[in-house]
Amino acid sequence: xxxxxxxxxxxxxxxxxxxxxxxxxxxxxxxxxxxxxxxxxxxxxxxxxxxxxxxxxxxxxxxxxxxxxxxxxxxxxxxxxxxxxxxxxxxxxxxxxxxxxxxxxxxxxxxxxxxxxxxxxxxxxxxxxxxxxxxxxxxxxxxxxxxxxxxxxxxxxxxxxxxxxxxxxxxxxxxxxxxxxxxxxxxxxxxxxxxxxxxxxxxxxxxx
Amino acid sequence: xxxxxxxxxxxxxxxxxxxxxxxxxxxxxxxxxxxxxxxxxxxxxxxxxxxxxxxxxxxxxxxxxxxxxxxxxxxxxxxxxxxxxxxxxxxxxxxxxxxxxxxxxxxxxxxxxxxxxxxxxxxxxxxxxxxxxxxxxxxxxxxxxxxxxxxxxxxxxxxxxxxxxxxxxxxxxxxxxxxxxxxxxxxxxxxxxxxxxxxxxxxxxxxxxxxxxxxxxxxx
Numbered sequence: 313x314x315x316x317x318x319x320x321x322x323x324x325x326x327x328x329x330x331x332x333x334x335x336x337x338x339x340x341x342x343x344x345x346x347x348x349x350x351x352x353x354x355x356x357x358x359x360x361x362x363x364x365x366x367x368x369x370x371x372x373x374x375x376x377x378x379x380x381x382x383x384x385x386x387x388x389x390x391x392x393x394x395x396x397x398x399x400x401x402x403x404x405x406x407x408x409x410x411x412x413x414x415x416x417x418x419x420x421x422x423x424x425x426x427x428x429x430x431x432x433x434x435x436x437x438x439x440x441x442x443x444x445x446x447x448x449x450x451x452x453x454x455x456x457x458x459x460x461x462x463x464x465x466x467x468x469x470x471x472x473x474x475x476x477x478x479x480x481x482x483x484x485x486x487x488x489x490x491x492x493x494x495x496x497x498x499x500x501x502x503x504x505x506x507x508x509x510x511x512x513x514x515x516x517x518x519x520x
Numbered sequence: 521x522x523x524x525x526x527x528x529x530x531x532x533x534x535x536x537x538x539x540x541x542x543x544x545x546x547x548x549x550x551x552x553x554x555x556x557x558x559x560x561x562x563x564x565x566x567x568x569x570x571x572x573x574x575x576x577x578x579x580x581x582x583x584x585x586x587x588x589x590x591x592x593x594x595x596x597x598x599x600x601x602x603x604x605x606x607x608x609x610x611x612x613x614x615x616x617x618x619x620x621x622x623x624x625x626x627x628x629x630x631x632x633x634x635x636x637x638x639x640x641x642x643x644x645x646x647x648x649x650x651x652x653x654x655x656x657x658x659x660x661x662x663x664x665x666x667x668x669x670x671x672x673x674x675x676x677x678x679x680x681x682x683x684x685x686x687x688x689x690x691x692x693x694x695x696x697x698x699x700x701x702x703x704x705x706x707x708x709x710x711x712x713x714x715x716x717x718x719x720x721x722x723x724x725x726x727x728x729x730x731x732x733x734x735x736x737x738x739x740x
């Protein structure tokens with residue numbers, strides 16, 4: 313029971329007041345969840361998680377953690393037989409918004425609770441989602457996300473190349489039944505391309 | 521009556537023999553003296569960060585007071601290539617302290633240590649203080665990413681009082697990204713972005729007794 317409510321309670325514990333963010337911190341989508349990891353080529357990795365920014369760390373788009381729970385799901389197909397690194401392609405990502413009042417809290421025993429509500433962002437990994445294994449208990453994951461759908465897609469300054477990364481552990485004691493490891497990571501704000509121009513070039517833009 | 525008490529006592533002590541965990545989620549930034557990589561023997565690894573989710577058992581509202589993290593004095597044993605260019609670094613020593621602070625003033629600044637880091641991460645009151653019994657960092661320079669894990673003994677702070685513990689075993693793990701891998705989202709002068717979790721073991725003690733000792737207790 314504790315595991316079932318943990319994700320929801322961690323997200324809800326700090327939501328009494330309205331969202332407040334501290335501008336000094338770089339924005340990101342911070343997630344914490346659990347993954348089912350395949351052992352054979354063609355197998356499917358499924359990672360279900362909850363966004364944990366909670367109004368403490370700013371998000372790249374304004375999210376209302378006081379009234380909603382946000383879940384993040386990654387699904388990928390294992391393409392190689394090596395123990396490390398493992399490559400997953402295609403791999404997709406979805407971020408869902410579900411009201412706290414009247415919604416269904418994330419429950420790792422019930423996959424559907426991570427994909428209900430409103431799909432606010434969806435996309436695919438640009439190339440591989442790479443999972444490294446450093447020891448039998450700890451490793452990392454990294455990739456880049458191209459967002460292409462969801463109700464908040466238009467709020468992104470750029471939909472391409474959002475850095476995705478973090479660490480995983482099998483040494484934690486809270487892995488829910490049916491899952492293999494805990495994933496703790498972030499999606500960082502995508503770098504916005506800068507087109508270098510001379511002053512003359514800049515002036516020319518505004519003369520058109 | 522004595523027999524009844526004896527049975528009850530044994531039953532209770534067997535029933536409470538378990539451990540649970542309280543969870544803390546944090547993110548922040550790290551630097552190592554001399555830069556990273558490389559990690560040379562004797563370099564010191566440091567992290568400052570902020571908690572953005574923690575177990576409700578602690579009863580802290582993170583919107584009205586921040587909980588900040590400071591890891592320091594982890595001494596590098598030097599980097600070892602464990603194959604494929606992956607670096608493994610074993611650290612010794614090291615402390616991990618978390619503070620609760622209503623001033624909400626944490627500020628990473630640039631090129632730590634600086635005027636606000638670690639000082640704005642170590643003000644307020646001590647929430648949890650601990651020492652590392654092990655800490656390992658793994659890093660893949662080809663992708664600019666890695667992970668770490670460490671074992672901790674927490675031995676001070678108000679959080680232990682909340683848990684009704686004099687000390688508690690802890691475990692932390694997380695991922696790291698360098699500036700390039702994070703899309704430039706590492707403040708200037710820091711080496712790595714850090715995102716991790718702490719588990720604090722909540723123990724309920726059980727004292728081993730022989731049958732004769734238990735009987736003796738109820739003869740007094």
